Amino acid sequence: MNSIRSTAARAVHRVVTSRTPLDLDRESVPGKDRALLQEIVMGTLRNYQGICAVIRGLTASSKSRLDPLLEALLASGLYQLLYTGIPVYATVSETVNAARELHLGRASGLVNAVMRRAAAPDFRKEDMLKKEEEIYSCPSWLLRRLKTDHPERWQDILKASNSRPPMWIRVDLTRTTRDEYTAKLDESxxxxxxxxxxxxxxxxxxxPASRLxxxxxxxxxxxxxxxxxxxxxxDPQPGERILDACAAPGGKTTHILEITGGKARVDALDISSGRLLRLQENLKSRGxxxxxxxxxxxxxxxWWDREPYDRILLDAPCSGTGVLRRHPDIKHIRTEKDIAKLAAGQQAMLEGLWTLLRPGGTLLxxxxxxxxxxxxxxIDAFLERHRDEACHLPLPESVHITGDGDRDGFFYAALARKPLKA
Ligand SMILES: C[S@@+](CC[C@H](N)C(=O)[O-])C[C@H]1O[C@@H](n2cnc3c(N)ncnc32)[C@H](O)[C@@H]1O
Known part of the structure; x- marks a missing residue:
């Protein structure tokens, strides 16, 4: 079996070079090591651009690029040294061993030297981070967009994006109370x-979720x-007909069913058969x-049966820029061109679903x-196109949760279809 360090370096390398989404489930590591693997890979991907600046500083290799797998190995080793409390000795020796395992044995001297220099007591990574892309470990196109879209908060958003996310759970209030469930957590x-x-x-x-x-x-x-x-x-109500339009794996579908006590007629739609299987499992486990x-x-x-919906939830596929701390691979995979494509898809979904809403109904x-x-x-463009039949409904709190606190970045807008004129 491969070591954790070499597995981590390969996983980082795959995301960074071939722009494929991170999939740690495919890695066969002993259960006890899974949390460490996750910590190393996610943390390295979150801080990659900054760590690469440190590598360049320590190897003076700004011109000749290192072998990308060696760079990924060095980055994951430096992440452990500079961002975690993992003991220095273990990190240095395991990273050098992983170099051999990855057939980078010729570079083991370099790996050893870089790691030791970074572990020196007077070493400060901040001294090597010059550009904003390095300080915030963010691609320049995204940095530019965040500055424009959130002139007051972009730094906080980016800092939060590079932090470890907290774990939130939602309790099914139809079957327990929050206090009762908190007591169960306490017992565990x-x-x-x-x-x-x-x-x-x-x-x-x-x-691990399995412990809950x-x-x-x-x-x-x-x-x-x-x-x-x-x-x-x-705000789903019992007796209403509701469509969850991008439903899988069902986090929000199950919540809608909980809030309405199973008394609403809810349809769940998704384009992905694989993700729908997970939704079916979630529904089945709740009966x-x-x-x-x-x-x-x-x-x-x-797929529409011509009966209008009272409410529609469009939890649209998007760039995921509000959840970078949970999915740091997004920073390496997405390009600026993707945003226009995603926006065009969202617009097409808004238009397609709007016609299914009864007059007086709501689309979130x-x-x-x-x-x-x-x-x-x-949303502004949608309201402009549908000035005569759509209006914006106020929501209880800011529609723009920017993700600079302990919550993910999210956007919400509620649109009402105006009732027909008599
Ligand atoms: C943000 S995720 C939904 C998460 C889900 N609402 C939940 O809370 O568990 C977006 C979903 O949209 C689906 N999707 C993407 N394009 C779609 C389309 N054209 N029509 C329907 N679903 C689509 C994806 O398969 C994905 O499951």
Whole structure:
């Protein structure tokens, strides 16, 4: 079996060079090592541009680029040294061993030297970070956009993006109370740090989801506090016909069903059959059955039964720029061109779904993006195109959760379809 350090370096290398999404589930590592692997890979990807500046500083290799796998190995080793409390000796020796395992044995002297210099007591990584892209470990296009879209908060947003995310769960209030569930957590030795909304609990320390009491039976769901606002803002009522249009894996579908006590007629739609399987599993573990459809939200004709919906949730596919701390691979995979494509897709979905809404009905649009093009601009343009039939509904709190606190960055807008004139 490969060591944790070489597995981590390969995983980082794959994301950075081939722009493929991170998939740590495919790595075969002993269960006890999974948390360490995750910490190293996620942390390295979050701080990659900054760490690479340190590597350049320590190897004086600004011109001749290092072998990309060697760079990924050095970056993951330096991440452990400079950003975690993992003991120096273990980090240096394990990283040098991993170089041999990765057939980079000829560079083991370089690896050893770089790691030792970074471990010196007077070494300060901040001295080597000059450009903003390095200080914030952020691609320049995204940095530019965040500065424009959030002139007051871009630095806080980026700092939060590079931090370890807290773990939030949502308690199923139809089957327990938050106090009762908190007591169960306490019995399992899991401490609570905070609460949000009616059902949200922030854990003091992240733990494997499998340790959460009743998770298999659906007593709770792992979901950030910002995402928990979707079903609340949708405000679903018993007896209504509701469409969750981009539903998989069902975090918000199950919440809608909980809020309505199973008394609403909820349809769940998604384009991905693989993700719909996960939604079905989530429903089954809670003993819930609803209509689940595979289809394109932008093209309702093949799946819509012609009965209008009272409420529609469009939790649109987006850049994920509000959840970079949970998905740091996004910084390495997305390009600026993707944003225009995503925005065009979101617009097509908004247009497709709008026609399914009954007059007087509500559509809640949400993204986990903090970019205006996918958020406020998208909604402003929609309202401009549908001036006669759509209006903006106020929401209880800021629609733009920028993700600079302990919640993910999210955007919400509620659109009402004006009733027909008599
Ligand atoms: C943000 S995720 C949804 C998360 C989900 N609402 C939850 O809370 O668990 C976006 C989803 O949109 C789906 N999707 C992407 N394009 C779509 C389309 N054209 N029509 C329907 N679903 C689509 C993706 O497969 C993905 O599951």
């Amino acid at each position: 030795g899991i401490a609570v740090a905070d609460t949000a909304g009616d059902a949200g609990i922030k854990l003091a320390v992240t733990c 009491p009743g998770i298999r039976e659906g007593l709770c769901y792992v979901q950030d506090a910002s995402a928990q606002a979707a079903a609340v803002y949708l 819930l059955t609803i209509r689940v459809m595979e289809g394109d939200a932008a093209d309702p004709a093949p 649009y949400s993204t986990c993006s903090v970019l205006r093009q996918e958020d406020q601009d998208q």
